[in-house]
Amino acid sequence: MSDMTMTVSGGSGAEEALRFHVAEDHHPENATLLGFWLYLMSDCLIFACLFATYGVLGREYAGGPSAKEVLELPIVAVNTTLLLLSSITYGFSVLEMQQNRRGPMMAWLIVTWFLGAGFITLELTEFTHLVSIGAGPGRSAFLSSFFTLVGTHGLHVTSGLIWMIVLLVQVGKKGLIPANKRRLMCLSMFWHFLDVVWVGVFSFVYLMGVLS
Amino acid sequence: MSDHAQHAHDDGHHESAHDGVDQIHVSLKGYMTGFAAAAFLTILPFWLVMSGAFSKTGPADAFILLLAAVQIVVHMVYFLHLNAKSEGGWNMLALVFTVVLVVITLSGSIWIMYHLNQNMMPSMMKDVRSLP
DSSP, rough: OOOOEEEEOSSOOSSSSSEEEEETSSSOTTTTHHHHHHHHHHHHHHHHHHHHHHHHTTTOOOTSSSHHHHHOOHOOOHHHHHHHHHHHHHHHHHHHHHTTTTTHHHHHHHHHHHHHHHHHHHHHHHHHHHHHTTTTTTTTHHHHHHHHHHHHHHHHHHHHHHHHHHOOOOOOOHSSOHHHHHHHHHHHHHHHHHHHHHHHHHIIIIHHHHHH | OOOHHHHHHHHHHSSSSSTTTSOOOOHHHHHHHHHHHHHHHHHHHHHHHHTTOOSTTHHHHHHHHHHHHHHHHHIIIIIIIIOGGGGGGGGHHHHHHHHHHHHHHHHHHHHHHHHHHHSSHHHHHHHHHHHH
């Protein structure tokens, strides 16, 4: 939005009223949510690059362990369940927010936090196990791209967890004011977006990796 | 969108209750439908792979990717509340643009690098070395 636009008619400008749009007039109300959506789309491009890297390098084992040998589907199945459940509990939190019920909203948010924390814990367990059996990120191109892709997703989930704590404090102090509602909706988009990325990860990396 | 702008004028300043948040239509039914569909679309490929029902690669890969694509659409619609009208269509426009870039990045990289691998096979390298 330009700071000040002025419309002047071509020839006889005198009788036509000058119209000013000043920046302080009003702010597009949806700008935060739309802006956050644009951020998510750019984040999507980061993941696209990482997926492409994995797609290219995912079968280059350099004599090291293959995807089939090191990836354990039962852990991933539990992880996927945790993340999917955390998506729906976040949904419940949003529903409570719309009813303006602060207590239940925070309770569902805390449930979501623990599900997300469980996801990260399991993922870190998997990573430490891989490193301990000598399948660290330095072992082969496959493992480098695997750790980068899955690790970046895990880093995002960790950021989401930190954000959730901040939001809980904010809601606890100020209640469900419009600003906090907006923040909750932004985090909602972030959280569900991470679940979307995880769908790609478990399908493309884990399931197809084990099949190969 | 237009009557929404009207509201903002009435309220006088932008830190109002109409911060776009109340515009988003969420319902328990929507979330549960999305969850049921997502759960089914997750369990099916995991079961097919873990039970060993799938032999390796080929159609199995295509099927897994298809299920993933459907599940992503389910998440977008039921969890991210995306539709052609949200934010005056800008959400959808940004998404379409992103999807185009993602498809180009992914298919382009894999396609080109696959062919590069084919052409850099050791047998091929011998020919290159014997060139004058």
